Amino acid sequence: MKLLNIAKHLLHLAEGEYGFENSTTATDEIFAAEQLFEVLKSFKDSYFSLLYTYDTLEFEDEYDEKTSEDENDDEIDDYDEHGHFNLQNRFTLEEMENIIKWVDQHPNARFATISNRFKKIKSMNYITRFREYIENNGTRSDKSKKIKEFMFEQFYLKRAIERDAVHDADLELYAIQKERELNWDEFKASKSFINSFKRQNRISSRRVNKIITRTKLKKQFCSLNGN
Template sequence: MNLVNVAKHLLHLAETNFGSANAVTNSDEMFASQQLFEVLKTYKNSYFSEFCTYETLEFNDEYDNMTDEEESNDDEDDDYVKNQYMDISSNFTMEDMENIIEWIDEHSNYSFSTIQHRFRKIKSMKDITRFRQYIEQNGTRSEKLKKIKEFMFNEFYIKRAIEKEVVHDTDLQLFALQKAKQLGWDSFKASATFIKSFKKNNRISSRRYTKLITRSASNRKVCSMNGMEIYLMSK
């Protein structure tokens, strides 16, 4: 394969699609051209080349920041599980209290007025104290959720960071359901909102990768039987 012809045609395609300009080449463009040149060199001795594109979840330090309003919307859509506990009063169910306490713990710097604005049925800080006492005596959901999330993170880290496997949202759901089953939480639902919240809290997002697959002809010499006999006779 004539790589110069390939480069010329690549230049033609670039000028046709993006136009030609006489601007001075900057450092980023030089770096990009060097990377493309390294890719071009892989074609020299290969008889098969193919680009493979795939998506996977990945740790990302630049995950999109969300506003408090967006976080609140996620919490409103939270449907981890439908709990059938009896009411502690005429205004709150077990699930209500768990959701409220979980939200308050995630926003520990918020004032009581902000909490009350979000949960209008709360009348005083005593309600929050009573919720914690009731949950401690009657519920274990928060602890189970913590164990599920820890298991999900560990499995994701092993699969993606160590074993370099492709991971999707469905895999995170399977991790969550697997741990929930171990904990005897058969009614647990790994909802889309739960997965979205988990990814945000752990700075995980979806990325697209492009891999170049090449196959080169073997350079090994084949030794015939006649050649072997001549070699042995010469010894």
């Protein structure tokens, strides 16, 4: 293929689509042109080419900007996948145990006394939830952590190693697969759970353009005599 002919027709298509504008070329436009030229050079010795475009989830880089969806997700930081107050975000299991121990030692203590001693306690509902959480010995948090670890392993394998496209539906399937392994019937791979996973691991959706070219290899011959 002749690269100049491709470049000329590309210019013709661009002018037909966006019109002609005589303006100074910006630095980022020069950089984009240089990248496009590197792509164009891959066509030089090819006899077949195909542009393949697809959407996929991908690890973010320093050029990615946070979307409004990410900002809205901040509202659910303190809630788990069932919409309940997520105690693990503000209290460790040890903190909960220490608070419950003190409350049990002072059964007549009023809420004002409790909240004055433990500043993060906002209502007596916290005490009830602490007891429930301690009774379960943090199993919900542990299982949720295992599910997210499995999701990350599968995502990394499919996207970074095998270079397959991955979508939210795939993340949901990974979560369900691990949930069944853990026998956690109450778990729901909700949208908020998936968004939380993506935000924690800096994963976002993007469009990928992949160019496939085929070239004719030049045969090389060598002599057994070393000539």
